[in-house]
Amino acid sequence: MTQTKNKHVTELIKFAKERFENFSDAETQEVFLTIKEAKARGLLRKQPPDRCLNQYVNAANYLLRTYSTHEFAEALTKNIDYLYAYIALVATNSITVTA
Known part of the structure; x- marks a missing residue:
């Protein structure tokens, strides 16, 4: 399972670098730490945007809310924040990845 998740994360990063020329490994790490902390604090929920939350936590909540819909896939290809x-979310096991 971990191997599948790691492979998926690697593929996502490769896609992101191809799709968005301003994609940053440093930003990826920063967003990971932010989402990890948000998860630990119970801030990841299928809730509407909250102006008191970080943009990436709001993006993560949007993705959790729209998971398995066309809006989810569309968000990943149009906005780098959602991809980060x-x-x-995948790296913190907040979204399940299957082989």
């Missing part, structure tokens, strides 16, 4: 958040 998705990579962090």
